[in-house]
Amino acid sequence: MGSSTAVSHRTQAQRFAAFKDALRERSLKSTSQRDDIARVFFANDQHISVEELYREVKRVNPRVGYATVYRTVRLLRECGLAAERHFHDGEARFENVEEEHHHDHLICERCGRIVEFANDAIERLQEQIAARLGFVITRHKMELYGLCAECRSGRTPHAAAKRESRVSRT
Amino acid sequence: MGSSTAVSHRTQAQRFAAFKDALRERSLKSTSQRDDIARVFFANDQHISVEELYREVKRVNPRVGYATVYRTVRLLRECGLAAERHFHDGEARFENVEEEHHHDHLICERCGRIVEFANDAIERLQEQIAARLGFVITRHKMELYGLCAECRSGRTPHAAAKRESRVSRT
DNA sequence: ACTGGATTGAAAGTGATTCTCATTTTCGTG
DNA sequence: CACGAAAATGAGAATCACTTTCAATCCAGT
Ligand SMILES: [Mn+2]
Ligand SMILES: [Mn+2]
Ligand SMILES: [Zn+2]
Ligand SMILES: [Zn+2]
Numbered sequence: 001m002g003s004s005t006a007v008s009h010r011t012q013a014q015r016f017a018a019f020k021d022a023l024r025e026r027s028l029k030s031t032s033q034r035d036d037i038a039r040v041f042f043a044n045d046q047h048i049s050v051e052e053l054y055r056e057v058k059r060v061n062p063r064v065g066y067a068t069v070y071r072t073v074r075l076l077r078e079c080g081l082a083a084e085r086h087f088h089d090g091e092a093r094f095e096n097v098e099e100e101h102h103h104d105h106l107i108c109e110r111c112g113r114i115v116e117f118a119n120d121a122i123e124r125l126q127e128q129i130a131a132r133l134g135f136v137i138t139r140h141k142m143e144l145y146g147l148c149a150e151c152r153s154g155r156t157p158h159a160a161a162k163r164e165s166r167v168s169r170t
Numbered sequence: 171m172g173s174s175t176a177v178s179h180r181t182q183a184q185r186f187a188a189f190k191d192a193l194r195e196r197s198l199k200s201t202s203q204r205d206d207i208a209r210v211f212f213a214n215d216q217h218i219s220v221e222e223l224y225r226e227v228k229r230v231n232p233r234v235g236y237a238t239v240y241r242t243v244r245l246l247r248e249c250g251l252a253a254e255r256h257f258h259d260g261e262a263r264f265e266n267v268e269e270e271h272h273h274d275h276l277i278c279e280r281c282g283r284i285v286e287f288a289n290d291a292i293e294r295l296q297e298q299i300a301a302r303l304g305f306v307i308t309r310h311k312m313e314l315y316g317l318c319a320e321c322r323s324g325r326t327p328h329a330a331a332k333r334e335s336r337v338s339r340t
Numbered sequence: 341a342c343t344g345g346a347t348t349g350a351a352a353g354t355g356a357t358t359c360t361c362a363t364t365t366t367c368g369t370g
Numbered sequence: 371c372a373c374g375a376a377a378a379t380g381a382g383a384a385t386c387a388c389t390t391t392c393a394a395t396c397c398a399g400t
Contacts, residue, residue, distance in 0.1 A: 029366050029377060050357085065380035070357065086256070091356065106305050115303050122295050126314055129292075129340050133285050134319030135276050142312045144296055149304030170299050199346055199397050220388085235349035240388065261387065347396070352389105359384065366377075 009098050012042040015081060022079040036061045037072040038081075047085055047093040047114055087114070087143065103167045104141075108148040115148075116167040179268050182212040185251060192249035206231045207242040208251075217255055217263040217284055257284075257313065273337045274311075278318040285318075286337040 010018070019038045023030055040056045041048070048056075054069045073094050076082035082094045087107055102123075106115040122142070130137045180188070189208045193200055210226045211218070218226075224239045243264050246252035252264045257277055272293075276285040292312070300307045 117299055122292055125292050129287055130314055135316045137314050137316040140314045144300055144307050144310045146305045146307040
């Protein structure tokens with residue numbers, strides 16, 4: 001098994017403070033909706049869809065509207081606090097961003113499990129290829145789809161998608 | 171510059187014949203719509219959207235409907251003759267498939283140019299990472315987004331997306 | 341040619357996301 | 371604290387890519 005480095009991240013409170021700062025910097029207003037949505041988002045360590053986030057937020061504050069959740073995740077993205085991912089289930093998913101902690105994804109097509117990994121050798125090769133073809137890369141997406149060990153072993157007919165949250169450095 | 175290997179592909183006629191064979195194998199019917207759509211698709215060497223394909227086909231045969239283009243492109247995919255790509259402009263794009271000629275993409279975010287490349291070292295690393303995490307990969311997607319040389323040089327304000335069709339092996 | 345099942349196209353339906361706009365809220369200023 | 375302009379909200383309409391529906395049409399095996 002790869003060495004699972006439990007990287008030390010900012011706390012939820014720190015992220016929330018960063019969000020409030022970002023609002024102030026941009027002269028945007030603090031609202032209870034934004035606060036509630038951001039708090040729920042920062043408390044989540046998975047790849048959450050807007051629908052899921054909406055439902056979670058509703059439990060804390062049933063007054064928030066769908067549109068506001070969409071607007072707030074976009075805002076979080078623009079503030080560099082959220083990353084938008086598009087796996088293959090049709091809906092966008094968002095995850096907390098730790099700068100300097102880029103990672104890619106391995107996705108089980110059967111159970112939906114998502115494993116995160118980071119590999120410097122690949123990142124370097126990507127830069128080389130781009131340079132050779134005259135490009136400067138601003139971002140990239142790499143997703144590996146397949147079957148996890150558990151699913152291949154025949155067990156867990158339709159195991160609920162349990163997501164790993166540790167990034168394996170390889 | 172990477173060695174641009176102009177890989178010898180099947181001709182349009184060969185692809186068309188393969189399509190007809192695939193129809194027969196599956197006991198599907200040959201129709202003028204399917205033929206026209208397939209012919210236009212095989213004549214195209216870019217990453218074409220359904221909308222674009224629809225417009226091209228309309229010029230050959232104005233009687234084809236939108237739904238049939240969608241259905242036929244799905245059929246081509248199922249026959250292994252087309253690959254579906256999702257870059258970041260919201261619509262699916264399809265390209266001709268040459269088996270044993272997997273490649274990935276480098277996309278200019280300014281002019282839309284798409285450069286294809288294949289890199290065995292990366293492919294091997296992907297397998298290694300997956301194996302280490304217990305996965306068996308069935309497919310993957312790797313897209314590098316950035317700026318091409320021309321766009322960085324300031325020229326070509328909004329150059330029409332001219333696509334390269336040679337896969338650079340690196 | 342006959343005929344049953346496959347195919348087609350126009351239009352309606354979907355699902356995710358964005359927009360509209362009337363109403364409410366925030367926050368700097370007096 | 372009270373104002374008021376500007377920003378934010380939310381319900382629902384709109385959009386966009388894509389799929390489904392279904393009556394009419396076409397294909398292919400006999
Ligand atoms: Mn992730
Ligand atoms: Mn390609
Ligand atoms: Zn699995
Ligand atoms: Zn460019």
